[in-house]
Amino acid sequence: MASIFTREKGRRxxxxxxxxxxxxxxxxxxxxxxxxIAYDVGARLPSxxxxxxxxxxxxxxxxxxxxxxxxxxxxxxxxxxxxxxxxGSIVVLIGPSGCGKTTTLRMINRLIEPTSGRIDINGEDxxxxxxxxxxxxxxxxxxxxxxxxxxTIAANIATVPKMLGWEKQRISDRIEELANLVGLEPxxxxxxxxxxxxxxxxxxxxxxxxxxxxxxxxxxxxxxxVDPIVRIRLQxxxxxLQARVGxxxxxxxxxxxxxxxxxxxxxxxxxxxxxxxxxxxxxxxxEPANRFVxxxxxxxxxxxxxxxxxxxxxxxxxxxxxxxxxxxxxARNIMExxxxxxxxxxxxxxxxxxxxxxxxQDNVSLESVPRSVPAAQVQPGSTLRNAMQIIMTxxxxxxxxxxxxxxxxxxxxxxxxxxxxAEPGQ
Amino acid sequence: xxxxxxxxPNPIVRWEYFxxxxxxxxxxxxxxxxxxxxxxxxxxxxxxxxxxxxxxxRWALAPINGFTAFLYTIPSxxxxxxxxxxxGLSRLTAVLPLAAYTLLILVTNIxxxxxxxxxxxxxxxDSMGMTPTRKVLQVELPLAMPYIIAGLRVAVVSTxxxxxxxxxxxxxxxxxxxxxxxxxxxxxxxxxxxxxxxxLALALDGLILGVGRWLTPWAQRARxxx
Numbered sequence: 001m002a003s004i005f006t007r008e009k010g011r012r013x014x015x016x017x018x019x020x021x022x023x024x025x026x027x028x029x030x031x032x033x034x035x036x037i038a039y040d041v042g043a044r045l046p047s048x049x050x051x052x053x054x055x056x057x058x059x060x061x062x063x064x065x066x067x068x069x070x071x072x073x074x075x076x077x078x079x080x081x082x083x084x085x086x087x088g089s090i091v092v093l094i095g096p097s098g099c100g101k102t103t104t105l106r107m108i109n110r111l112i113e114p115t116s117g118r119i120d121i122n123g124e125d126x127x128x129x130x131x132x133x134x135x136x137x138x139x140x141x142x143x144x145x146x147x148x149x150x151x152t153i154a155a156n157i158a159t160v161p162k163m164l165g166w167e168k169q170r171i172s173d174r175i176e177e178l179a180n181l182v183g184l185e186p187x188x189x190x191x192x193x194x195x196x197x198x199x200x201x202x203x204x205x206x207x208x209x210x211x212x213x214x215x216x217x218x219x220x221x222x223x224x225x226v227d228p229i230v231r232i233r234l235q236x237x238x239x240x241l242q243a244r245v246g247x248x249x250x251x252x253x254x255x256x257x258x259x260x261x262x263x264x265x266x267x268x269x270x271x272x273x274x275x276x277x278x279x280x281x282x283x284x285x286x287e288p289a290n291r292f293v294x295x296x297x298x299x300x301x302x303x304x305x306x307x308x309x310x311x312x313x314x315x316x317x318x319x320x321x322x323x324x325x326x327x328x329x330x331a332r333n334i335m336e337x338x339x340x341x342x343x344x345x346x347x348x349x350x351x352x353x354x355x356x357x358x359x360x361q362d363n364v365s366l367e368s369v370p371r372s373v374p375a376a377q378v379q380p381g382s383t384l385r386n387a388m389q390i391i392m393t394x395x396x397x398x399x400x401x402x403x404x405x406x407x408x409x410x411x412x413x414x415x416x417x418x419x420x421x422a423e424p425g426q
Numbered sequence: 427x428x429x430x431x432x433x434x435p436n437p438i439v440r441w442e443y444f445x446x447x448x449x450x451x452x453x454x455x456x457x458x459x460x461x462x463x464x465x466x467x468x469x470x471x472x473x474x475x476x477x478x479x480x481x482x483x484r485w486a487l488a489p490i491n492g493f494t495a496f497l498y499t500i501p502s503x504x505x506x507x508x509x510x511x512x513x514g515l516s517r518l519t520a521v522l523p524l525a526a527y528t529l530l531i532l533v534t535n536i537x538x539x540x541x542x543x544x545x546x547x548x549x550x551x552d553s554m555g556m557t558p559t560r561k562v563l564q565v566e567l568p569l570a571m572p573y574i575i576a577g578l579r580v581a582v583v584s585t586x587x588x589x590x591x592x593x594x595x596x597x598x599x600x601x602x603x604x605x606x607x608x609x610x611x612x613x614x615x616x617x618x619x620x621x622x623x624x625x626l627a628l629a630l631d632g633l634i635l636g637v638g639r640w641l642t643p644w645a646q647r648a649r650x651x652x
Binding site: 109111131132133134135136138140142144145146147148149150151152159160163191192194195208 | 544546547549550551552553554555556557560565568569571642644645647
């Protein structure tokens with residue numbers, strides 16, 4: 001048990017590489033150019049080839065002209081919604097309250113029946129299937145988790161497999177596998193839900209939803225009830241999980257930062273379930289379709305874009321760096337060339353730190369002179385926002401340090417700014 | 427003779443009565459237990475039906491509550507009297523009113539128990555593709571169990587007490603001993619009947635409590651979230 005736990009810990013501590021789709025979306029820095037372009041219905045759905053850069057995935061969930069009018073409500077909750085959700089992608093439904101995002105989600109597994117329109121999952125009309133059977137193939141996670149308080153964690157996770165008539169051994173194997181997958185300590189499996197923390201319960205909720213390996217996972221504000229620190233960790237874990245299981249995930253949130261972080265595409269809905277824009281996160285920030293989108297994503301959308309990209313996306317260059325063995329003369333030449341008072345020193349390509357011009361002396365080895373500590377540096381996986389913060393708070397240049405301390409290059413504000421101007425998809 | 431007897435010390439319990447009348451005591455106790463079980467059992471079945479209606483049709487809850495409360499207000503002696511012309515001095519005549527008295531507490535608790543199941547738990551059950559029957563049996567009923575058990579305890583304890591009154595129609599288990607003692611101004615059977623009735627109530631209460639705990643292990647664990 002201890003060994004499993006340790007492995008689990010190790011796995012979680014490892015840095016989460018955001019899935020490539022999170023940062024491949026490049027789009028032009030829209031700024032003022034697009035601000036006043038009139039909202040055009042035709043432009044509502046950008047062509048699909050933008051989602052993943054190259055391939056067009058199969059459509060797992062297709063909403064066609066879906067509307068929902070609740071009895072006694074003055075206006076429809078969802079109005080004539082069209083949405084193509086690609087297989088294996090994370091689509092986030094977001095919008096102000098009353099925008100019908102939860103209603104839309106719940107129509108997919110028929111907890112709410114649409115008034116009109118059609119919803120297909122893998123080409124099959126959901127209304128043509130027995131509702132219980134349909135729902136056993138769709139994982140569903142809600143904010144309040146809704147674990148069965150009278151059942152142990154293991155029994156909770158086993159709910160759908162039991163209904164599907166799996167054999168005992170298969171169920172217990174699956175429970176163990178899922179506990180491992182979502183990062184649940186195996187000793188918790190015999191506990192009851194009330195004995196677990198909020199974050200642990202949420203993990204159980206995800207494990208339960210994934211139990212019978214459904215191709216589709218619906219999540220309604222799954223991280224809304226946990227504290228911000230746990231929320232960020234759970235988001236990271238979801239991305240990590242998704243990298244392994246590749247489900248089609250539809251997630252509802254009201255948190256734009258969460259949406260930007262985890263979505264492959266964001267569907268921004270307005271009150272009455274009107275789709276305002278359906279785009280990858282970077283495009284939503286760079287090319288808001290109209291003023292509503294612009295206001296919803298916030299004034300700081302350029303800064304937010306920095307969180308979607310990592311240093312690895314930049315064409316970072318070598319900068320003022322010298323190998324320790326090259327000696328003081330070479331170091332002075334390079335500093336002159338770059339017009340800087342700080343120079344990076346490497347040894348066998350491993351970055352040692354930043355050295356000030358005053359400390360570069362002919363008779364002292366570059367390896368033994370005092371260095372600026374902590375050295376300003378980022379990893380290729382760091383977000384551009386992080387990188388920007390480090391650049392702006394350090395007097396030296398900022399080094400990109402790759403695996404095993406190898407020096408990768410220098411990252412500058414100019415590089416970051418230039419990357420925001422790159423065309424989408426490049 | 428009578429006068430002599432009246433003046434003689436009349437102790438609370440004459441222990442030789444136990445030995446002489448052991449068969450009587452035993453059969454009275456057994457009958458008391460039977461009447462209680464029949465009454466509460468019948469009451470539970472009827473309550474389950476009434477609760478199902480009340481839960482299915484919200485508007486039915488108020489009339490059902492009114493009806494069971496009305497039954498509860500009828501004095502037991504009167505109710506036995508009403509039924510005697512129809513069912514004679516039979517066990518059924520004794521059981522029906524006793525069962526009727528349990529309805530108020532049982533229906534109230536069953537309905538409260540089902541209503542206490544949180545909406546998100548219901549939604550989770552639905553969203554995982556549970557059929558309505560499965561949802562009731564595997565989720566709602568177990569979660570309502572602590573309430574049902576609590577109602578059952580009150581129903582059983584109060585029924586054990588009221589069973590004694592059925593002695594006036596020749597039933598009544600330990601009530602017969604009490605009545606016998608009253609008629610003869612003889613303390614011993616009265617005391618024995620009353621004490622055994624109390625002990626029976628306590629024993630049944632403990633039994634249901636134990637069964638309830640066994641059925642709801644999840645409710646026993648303290649909330650010790652890490």
